Amino acid sequence: MTTPTLTLGFSPCPNDTFMFYPLVHGLVDTDGLAFRERLEDVETLNRLALAGELDVSKVSYHALGHIRDQYVLLHSGSALGRGCGPLLVARQEIDPADLRGRKIAVPGHYTTALLLLRLLDPRLDNFIVMPFNEIMAAVTGGTADAGLVIHESRFTYQDLGLHKLIDLGEWWEEETGLPIPLGGIVARRSLGAETIAVIEQALHAGVAYARSHPAEAAGYIREHSQELSDEVCAAHIGLYVNDFSAELGEEGERAIAELLRRAENSGIIPRSDINLFS
Numbered sequence: 001m002t003t004p005t006l007t008l009g010f011s012p013c014p015n016d017t018f019m020f021y022p023l024v025h026g027l028v029d030t031d032g033l034a035f036r037e038r039l040e041d042v043e044t045l046n047r048l049a050l051a052g053e054l055d056v057s058k059v060s061y062h063a064l065g066h067i068r069d070q071y072v073l074l075h076s077g078s079a080l081g082r083g084c085g086p087l088l089v090a091r092q093e094i095d096p097a098d099l100r101g102r103k104i105a106v107p108g109h110y111t112t113a114l115l116l117l118r119l120l121d122p123r124l125d126n127f128i129v130m131p132f133n134e135i136m137a138a139v140t141g142g143t144a145d146a147g148l149v150i151h152e153s154r155f156t157y158q159d160l161g162l163h164k165l166i167d168l169g170e171w172w173e174e175e176t177g178l179p180i181p182l183g184g185i186v187a188r189r190s191l192g193a194e195t196i197a198v199i200e201q202a203l204h205a206g207v208a209y210a211r212s213h214p215a216e217a218a219g220y221i222r223e224h225s226q227e228l229s230d231e232v233c234a235a236h237i238g239l240y241v242n243d244f245s246a247e248l249g250e251e252g253e254r255a256i257a258e259l260l261r262r263a264e265n266s267g268i269i270p271r272s273d274i275n276l277f278s
Helices: 014-024 042-050 061-067 112-120 132-140 153-160 168-176 193-212 218-224 230-240 249-265
Strands: 005-010 034-039 056-060 071-073 079-081 087-090 104-106 127-129 146-149 163-167 180-188
Touching: 005 014, 005 042, 014 034, 014 193, 014 218, 014 230, 042 056, 042 061, 056 061, 056 112, 061 071, 061 112, 061 180, 061 249, 079 230, 079 249, 087 132, 087 153, 104 112, 104 132, 112 146, 112 168, 112 180, 112 249, 132 146, 132 153, 146 153, 153 230, 163 168, 168 180, 180 193, 180 249, 218 230
Parallel strands: 005 034, 005 056, 104 127, 104 146
Antiparallel strands: 056 180, 071 180, 079 180, 087 146, 087 163
């Protein structure tokens, strides 16, 4: 009997390679399932999930609002927390309201970063979509008037002389009192409840293994983040891998529900009564 192999999509960012290393290298029990990794930037993963092309994938919570009928949300593997939101940066200090009509580089149409910016100010609408790792160069080079930075760019934007205009995570936390939900792990509903339960358990075990054996994934992380220093990788993992990554819990679920509720009320995602988790 052949071992079922599922496609598993995640980003090459240190938090994802850190968390998924145990799963893709067979270090936790998967009850006979095997996973074929596919590493892509977050917006590519969002679009692959929108097309239903991945069995299991990391997606932005913004994208989740568009795929609730096809995918269930798993309780482990999320990027969700405090002090970890996207940053709006520019070459000089400027009131974000003064960016209306001006070019803003963003990391993807379906990213949570863009959703948050649209919730902050619906009148911002001149967006240039590009890979997240090209945004700072677009801002410093004048292609964009401002940029929405995510991932490791949080730690390096000042090195390029850029100024933080607003921390969207701080804005969200002040608005809601909740942690900011950035991305989560989803599984195709068509896999069936039994297989999804196995995936859920394996993912939970993988995150626990990674957190208790932090040095084991170092080579895998460096392989996929070759331009990042060990210090930046460690800071990235420390910020985005936390207790919510192990288990969303009640507070994490409330944060996700609030984000989707606001997105629905703003007409950014369609309304749905589908249970996210089943």
